[in-house]
Amino acid sequence: MNEHERSLLRRLRDHDERAFRELIEAHRDRVYNITFRMLGNRAEAEDIAQEVFITVFKTIDTFREESKFSTWLYRVAVNHCKNRIKYLARRHDRDRDELDETTTSSGVNGTIGGPMPVSPHAAIESAQTEKLLQDAIASLDEEQRTVVVLRDVEDLSIEEIRDITGLPDGTIKSRLHRARLVLRKRLQRHVGEHE
Amino acid sequence: MTEDAEDEMVAKISDLVDGLLTGAERDEVTAKVQTDEAWKRVHEDILETRKHLSDLRRKAPAPEAFTKNVTETIHQRSRGGFFARRTLGDRVPFGVLLIVALVALAVVGYLMWSSQTGSLKVDQKKPADRPSISVPTP
Secondary structure (H helix, E strand, O other): OOHHHHHHHHHHHOOOHHHHHHHHHHHHHHHHHHHHHHHOOHHHHHHHHHHHHHHHHHHHHHOOOOOOHHHHHHHHHHHHHHHHHHHHHHOOOOOOOOOOHHHHHHHHHOOOOOOOOOOHHHHHHHHHHHHHHHHHHHHOOHHHHHHHHHHHHOOOOHHHHHHHHOOOHHHHHHHHHHHHHHHHHHHHHHHHHOO | OOHHHHHHHHHHHHHHHOOOOOHHHHHHHHHHHHHOHHHHHHHHHHHHHHHHHHHHOOOOOOOOOHHHHHHHHHHHHHOOOOOOOOOHHHHOOHHHHHHHHHHHHHHHHHHHHHOOOOOOOOOOOOHHHOOOOOOOOO
């Protein structure tokens, strides 16, 4: 942990609003992306990402600096997502096809994030692939989803994933293999349908 | 290829892609990927899947008003009491404050007692040492 991060933490513990804003600005996209990819729904993702930061603010005194701050933050995010997934499952609210107009339009028009696709055809293909992948991720069970989002979407190392999830390396790897197998088959099926 | 064999192949190729294989095992899997069509195809599929997945990272930034929304929510829930420097009582445990207060009280009490003019000074002369007052009888 560098000096800037330590100083930021001191200010956070003093409930300095500017420090909170700084923290949110630094991590908002990553946290939101994790919640969105885990939940597959923008509104849910925004709510949960907000709750993640609120939880961090409330419990900042319990962070003992034994791990990287980002690891702790992502652990809070993953736990919130898992709770939400369980809650939604209990409510039989499995409506995850809100890879919504916003996403589609962002993919097609390139207005939100990401490089501008080179042609309308490429843009449509890119949006379709994103929708397909998001659906495929949503079809994974919660544990596989967690590791594949952290590893393949967020590009975290196996060690970081172990610190976040508390799972042994072997379990992480086997869940990752299975998740990739499912995703690969889904993509293959899609390619097969379009050939 | 049986399902188990495919599972194992994907597991090995996944480990290779993640850089988790070393030595002879890595060489063995690398060789299979280069020479065996099925292994080569799965390797390419996994690399492609990973590439698509990593592209997802850049496609969902948080909404513009996210930071504002979070801080507003905190303001609302805490009724404005969350942000701001915390009072001494918030930062120092109550027990410590109590001990400091008791020590301070004892010091003040001692000073008042030991002072020549202290209001807590007790006259320690015995009654016998006091001069007797004679009361005239009528």
